[in-house]
Amino acid sequence: MEPVIKAEEVSKHFGSFVALNAVSFSVAPGEVYGLLGPNGAGKTTLVKILNGIMKPTAGKAYVLGKDVATGKNREKVGYMPQETALYLDNTVHENLLLFGEIYGLDKGTILKREKELLDFINLSKWKNSMVANLSGGMRHRLSLACALMHEPEILFLDEPTVGVDPELRVSFWEYFYKLRKKGTTILLTTHYMDEAERCTMVGLMRNGKLIAEGKPDKLRTEIGVNTLEEVFLHYARGMEK
């Protein structure tokens, strides 16, 4: 099957700092692909390049077969950035309305999606509250809802569960699988090992490089260890040698 997300030798330099070093990988439709790695590994940079909001120093990125530099297919992509990135001086409703309108949804669809998503993220009661008055966890949930308004085919989630309580994390993952069933492809970043276990594919990143890639259980059995953490350490040490 044609990959829906593809990076070809993508590099990103900030001055002399190499944030990404010739990363190549691809994601097949319907996968939940997790980029796993410590802070500073280059996960967020990679997601921003795949989103087209950052230009790679070298290499090319494709989403749904189109070079992201062209800006095409954006309406089929949803993005939840690491920082909450919401309009704090607007209400929950106004934020969802803005994203609905940006993606060209009609009024009826916006209201329908808003109701579904607010029920899911448990914020129905807060619909008319200012975002500035919400807790960090609530903002995080709203941020996810904004990315989901237009039911995107491809979903980029940058650290979607940071600061989310365990109960809600479980419901987030249930929702991700539900989306996957509907055909949505998800690329997410995480530094939680247990979360990476739930992905259908993982890519291990360190110092701007993709050091290993595969299905979680396959990665473990290949080198005969019990956890992804051990897999990560195995490849990290290999990289140092």
Next chain:
Amino acid sequence: MKLRRVLAFTKRALFQFRHDKRTFAFILAVPLLMILIFGYTFSGEVHNLTVIFMSEDSGLNNTTFPFFPQKEINLSAGILKNLDRDVLNINVENVFEKAKSRVENREAWAFIYIPENFTRDFVAALIGSGNGSKLTVYLDGSNPTITGAVFSALSEAVKKSIEEIASQNVTQNFLSVERNYIYGSEDTKFIDYFAPGVMSFAVMMVTTILTIILFVNERRNGTLQRIAATPARAEELVLGYALAFGIICLLQSCVIMLTGVLLFGITIQGNVVLAFAVFFIIGIGHQGLGILLSAGAKNELQAIQFIPFIIFPSVLLSGIFWPVESIPSVLQPLAYLVPLKYGIDAERSIMVRGLGFGDVWIEICILLAFAAITIAGSTILLRRKE
């Protein structure tokens, strides 16, 4: 209270300035800028007002009057000579219609016209024949301060000229000055002149400052980058905000205009819709400027530092208080670079002089060009990627 802890806080704050050299430079540069600009421009008096002078008087060959010692007397030449060149910038014209049109075209504040036989009629009245002589001033009376300055210079010159030709005190009653208002009237108050300037300034300031802070916040929150990942285009964002600010400007202008009319009794001579349209254009142009400037600020603290650099040139150079020709000539070219100047000129022509689109289209075009440049610039800026 422990001194040591107090000093610890002092040190921390000073360290912050050491890291942020720009803020430190700002602290030094602003008072310097203020003193320089105020010192140069704000003398409280008006200078260099362009006034047209035309005389058809040919003087008088004097042989008969004992109180005029000279042989040749020419009162109009005396007035021309004695007009204060520090206050007035005199241009002599020979064609009446051309001279008058220069006031109509707002190239000059006044036109002093001295008719034929001016000296002769004055002298005749002195010896008991006729009503004396009369000179006429055609005025742009939109600024009462300037009207006042022109007349005080003129009456000073008249007085001196009579003294020069007469050996003894002679009365000035035989010389009358007729005022002919091209714009404004005797009822024009300073607030009438001042109000369009203040309104334009308020529109400009609020939009520029709000946009800078708004966009610095958007950059910091990550919303700007998030929007960049959506199908929304940079120009949609810029124009969307421009429209929002344009509407805010209109509301703002309504409030100030109503206050002016109801509270201060200002009169609006021209088309109110045209006046609002100009406020709208001033607003969107400065919104674009705000976005451009926001790129130069990393946080709200740095954003605020732009404010004096926007406010002072506008307050001092755009002609809110005194006309551009009263600014020292070294600084005058700078005034023409301040977009607000054209906004104020246009609003004044519409609101005080009662002129229409045909008379202010140049100013409007300049404002539109400014808006187009800043909006295009900010679109390019927002499209730029890391």
